[in-house]
């Protein structure tokens with residue numbers, strides 16, 4: 001496991017800017033112009049001062065979520081799984097920095113509770129706390145249940161279920177009041193498809209954990225929601241499909257196409273924002289009408 005951080009100089013500069021604004025406000029010297037500027041900043045950077053963790057963020061949805069949260073003003077812990085994908089994770093971190101925010105990289109298997117704790121430790125040590133957790137990591141295998149090996153089941157369960165539990169337990173302990181927990185499920189939770197029993201089955205807890213944890217954390221004004229994308233045009237999906245099955249899946253959406261990563265990002269942006277407070281405990285389907293419930 002590695003744990004790297006950067007932009008420490010920038011952090012110092014930001015802290016100084018923040019202290020300057022606080023001192024001016026205390027002295028009652030914030031004029032109309034700067035008040036307008038501040039409200040503009042709140043609109044364009046609604047997550048200013050917040051810290052996010054995004055799991056499985058070396059590429060694809062996790063990378064896009066990390067970059068989006070940074071554009072909204074959050075510092076981001078970019079988690080990635082295999083050490084061999086470090087360069088990709090670094091590209092995700094670069095997007096966070098390009099948005100003017102700090103990024104930290106944490107690598108490891110989320111089926112290992114020590115990795116999960118280290119990820120939260122990194123957020124607290126480097127950025128001072130955790131406000132937003134996007135549980136995006138997941139694994140997929142499409143094959144009939146009769147052909148699944150114990151090892152394959154364990155590989156999916158380790159991240160889709162057990163790893164999610166570790167992340168949610170840690171989030172429940174450490175996310176600051178007013179925080180946001182967003183879990184990436186699948187639209188298959190509303191459907192049935194041969195070959196996807198173990199994928200959907202190990203992803204099924206996403207919905208139940210979300211509903212129950214939302215009740216448990218409500219007194220801290222922490223919301224817990226799940227997103228349930230339909231087929232998204234990433235290698236994750238294509239690795240399990242063929243030309244015919246891709247065309248079939250695309251044809252089930254109202255636009256006759258697969259989802260793109262950019263179709264999913266706005267929902268995460270919404271759920272992360274302070275004004276999404278009243279949306280809680282929900283699973284939100286984001287699939288171009290592919291499946292509804």
Ligand SMILES: NC(=O)c1ccc[n+]([C@@H]2O[C@H](COP(=O)([O-])OP(=O)(O)OC[C@H]3O[C@@H](n4cnc5c(N)ncnc54)[C@H](OP(=O)(O)O)[C@@H]3O)[C@@H](O)[C@H]2O)c1
Pocket residue numbers: 055056057058059060061062080081082085108109110111136137138139158159163184185186187228229230231232233234235236237
């Ligand atoms: N693409 C779709 O059609 C689709 C549809 C609905 C929902 N989703 C969900 O969306 C999420 C992101 O999918 P994506 O399409 O953007 O593909 P992706 O980039 O491959 O995302 C999956 C991530 O999870 C990581 N991961 C796998 N096993 C892990 C483990 N044991 N510990 C820690 N991290 C692990 C992967 O890292 P490695 O690659 O290094 O293993 C990868 O970064 C997944 O949870 C998936 O279930 C995808």
